[in-house]
Amino acid sequence: MKINQNYKNLKASYLFSDIAKKTAAYKAQNPDADIIRLGIGDVTLPLCSAVVDAFHKAADEMGVKESFKGYGPEQGYGFLKDAIKDYYKAEDGVTLEADEIFISDGAKSDLGNILDIFAKDNTVLVPDPVYPVYVDTNIMDGRNIVYMNGTAKNNFLPMPDDSVDADLIYLCSPNNPTGAAYNHEQLKAWVDYATKKGAIILFDAAYESFVISKELVRSIYEIEGARNCAIEFCSFSKIAGFTGTRCGWTVVPMELEADGMSLNKMWLRRQTTKFNGVSYPVQLAAAAVFTPEGRAQIAENLAYYRENAKIITAALDELGIWYTGGVNSPYIWLKCPNGMGSWEFFDLLLTKANVVGTPGAGFGAMGEGFFRLTAFGDRERTREATERIKKLFK
Amino acid sequence: MKINQNYKNLKASYLFSDIAKKTAAYKAQNPDADIIRLGIGDVTLPLCSAVVDAFHKAADEMGVKESFKGYGPEQGYGFLKDAIKDYYKAEDGVTLEADEIFISDGAKSDLGNILDIFAKDNTVLVPDPVYPVYVDTNIMDGRNIVYMNGTAKNNFLPMPDDSVDADLIYLCSPNNPTGAAYNHEQLKAWVDYATKKGAIILFDAAYESFVISKELVRSIYEIEGARNCAIEFCSFSKIAGFTGTRCGWTVVPMELEADGMSLNKMWLRRQTTKFNGVSYPVQLAAAAVFTPEGRAQIAENLAYYRENAKIITAALDELGIWYTGGVNSPYIWLKCPNGMGSWEFFDLLLTKANVVGTPGAGFGAMGEGFFRLTAFGDRERTREATERIKKLFK
16 A cells, blocks of 8 residues: 655644643743733634524434434535525625535635645645645645745735746635735736636635625625636634534536536535535524524624724734734734744743734744734733733833 | 546446436326335434434533634544544444544545545455445546455455455445445454555444444454554444434554554544534534433434344345345345346336335446345334335235
8 A cells, every 4th residue: 555645745833832832831930921812713702692593403303303304415405505695695796506505514624625626737826824724735635836925015915927827826815814805906817817827716715704895805706707717615614603613615616617527516526425515403503694683693793803803903003013904804914023033023922911822934934024813812801912012012 | 727637537326316216207107106215325213312412512502602612623522532432442342542533524524535645556446336435536536446246155245365456445344235244254354465465444334333243343443453454434324313413433543554654643634634623513412422321322223223124134034035234234235036137126116016225236237136225214114115025026
């Protein structure tokens, strides 16, 4: 038996374990320190009551022979696909067919698994800094990876370069980790570039629910031509706090074709062969997000996180610290003050303010000198953290 | 962009859609026909109350900030891995480490995804008849597939042939679709063969909970040497009716190594990169299967299906029809009477007895002339179906 040799090329990532180790070591030496964590991209507000109620309803249904559900459709129940279709129509003015929507256990799974339908000798274009999953999943397949640099100069929104050839293009907007978000015009340039190159854009829209500015885009399909060159990934994780509940979806337009094969049909075949659908109670819970009560409750949660972001960005504005994100994103990506390196700033923040964030260098070479804070924390703790940061840098 | 050309080699499977079409056409012409379906491998009894209670508990926890769960470990919560560890110890006398157990959304996902860690130029050995997923997932990767024939002569339990080289070996015991199950001695021969060839056995134990005969095996790790050559896949689907609830697990022993790489660590890397763990409510519900109440309730459900199987096999015994399965399996795999072909027998059963089963030819060339019935139906309907079959062939 021979192993997949590409796994030998994977680099171990110690980002979050290094953060945990440094924090634990500091806490051991300073047991009274009141440490505030604004590092990890996980939500903290509980599931809203409409979702919890749906879970209870589903559990009861599953306990009775007449309403029990066995195997469901691998690509998801119609009731949830229809709810998502309506969400796109209402929020983005985007019309999708139900058969273009595939329900999954989360965007991370689909972002990895979608690569099954593409050849190994495609060239992949990824931003730096980057969500590590885009890179590692392609290293596992041995694909050639080309980077496009995010910098303060381009506001961490790299634009297409005609001299670079690419077959698969990863765009995440609003971005993890930088919080930066493309506007219509910028994404149109990406769609035009992909069309010219015959490339596919893998559009990660996991943070779309944070977009409030009109000129920005929530779905790539708001852009003319995107149905011919883009696959979109989305998730209930950040919309509705499903990080531990697990549900997402992927949109593969019927127009996508290559070499006489429909990408939609290829993905359908992949999913019916290697997946058996999402848990029925989880799908019923996810559908509850789109009911009127669900929508109202979710809006409250999103407003809570947005207010946290506002508290953080207001402090950075006051201190004159450069940043992206925060307005249309739960992430705030700041330039470490006084030319500090990412880890230097981490250590300073930990030891002098007892605040934990994420060093930008952990997301790629271009992240060096930058730092990520998240708005997913508790309100009072977020406020307290920013007060400490203000005190430190004033 | 180039697609994965191997997808062009996939054959469309029309087995279950052809069955549905033929059944619908008959029903259209005979609207009063009372059709009994003993075809599909899905369960019909609802989730037991211990599982439903756990779902309710989890939903409540998720609705409160203090007990809310965000991202969990990709490889599953410790409480569930420990419960599975104890299950192996108690049922099979098998000792596993918690880190050897990976929780997933079902055996089908893991059976497909595990191939990520193996090279494409391995030769794969699969039985015929076969669960189509083993074949299609390897066609998608372009691997060379070699078949081993199940026949009435070997009781549909093909044994290793030293003259055949293989790198990955699929064994499913008790088998889908044939219901046949290997004993200790037979599986020892497979472990010895795999050891000699340096091959990995992919052991699908999805139906292990139906095994009652002492000489048979529930886990491949009951066999000496298996920890050095086997990965085991299992699922709550048939143990506890989780076909629509979705939870399973995979065991990758620490001993498995090739080319200086630990397969356990490779699979961990695959799962942490392309998966984000199973829904917390689903994991809590799955753990409830192993509580004393859960165990007792599940035992009742399994006894119900076993009694259905007994009703079917008693009728076949009476008619002198040859079959495998039924005793240690929910599937009964019978030789079509009077030398009939699989579809010929299907048509006869549909039109003369109004009973729907699954033509064996749908599972591979060696299935021609055979037919699958399942014990997952309703008791009274199963009884009625066998009465009709008896009347037809007496």
